[in-house]
Amino acid sequence: MSDQDLRLERLIAAPPESLFALWTEPELLLGWWGPEGYEVTVEALDLRPGGSWRVTMRPPTGTARTLSGVYRMVEPPRRLVFTWAFDEAGGRGHETEVVVTFDAAPGGTRLVLEQRRFATTERRDAHQGGWSQAFDRLARIAGR
Amino acid sequence: MPPLDTVFAALADPTRLAIVERLAARGELPVGDIARPFAITPAAVSRHLQVLERAGLIERRIERQWRFIRVKPEALAPVESWLARQRRHWNAALDRLEAAAAGMSKRGRT
Secondary structure, X not given: OOOOOOEEEEEEOOOHHHHHHHHHOHHHHOOOOOOXXXXXXXXXXXXXXXXXXXXXXXXXXXXXXXXXXXXXEEEOXXXXXXXXXXXXXXXXXXXXXXXXXXXXXXXXXXXXEEEEOOOOHHXXXXXXXXXXXXXXXXXXXXXX | OOOHHHHHHHHOOHHHHHHHHHHHHHOEEEHHXXXXXXXXXXXXXXHHHHHHHHOOOEEEEEEOOEEEEXXXXXXXXXXXXXXXXXXXXXXXXXXXXXXXXXXXXXXXOO
């Protein structure tokens, strides 16, 4: 797997239900979302298709950064799909889609995280299905 | 340097991505050869090349009466560094998720 591949897979010793809760319940999300020493606040987490989420991460020194997006698919405890972008000066930054799946496996859960690098929702919709494949190829080019 | 959105949008089209891949493999091609593997009109090729040029992905070179197109090797650097940053972010987050999940099962919560 190349450094550019944004498919991450982990076997975690916990049932899918626990992991789904860690991703979707604000008080549980706070426990792991932000890097060590960061103060994390969950400003919104409306867990339903079309619902918004918004999280701010404040480092011990320096500027706080806000991430936000919209849930696209909410299928407990199996799958979660949401959009993702940092707030930048002058608006939202580059928006992508994150797909997290939780599959029961011997010893726990196989968690697969894929981040799709589309530029806008409109474009994503226009190219549904082709994204993953297109960007696998792109990653190969970029890795040359 | 063109914004990341412009670069991603340029590469989001299958024909344009294929053009970039082909140029990356061949180094440089005469303009007339670019469209050869694709069933598209010269006008469509020209539009695709314009989009790729605006995104800073390709450049043109003119040698006497011949016109060539090549990939700008540095063009994909912002894409690469963006991907590397995202990967670092998620790897660190998943480390913490793993620790949080372990803490949860110790407390007997499922």
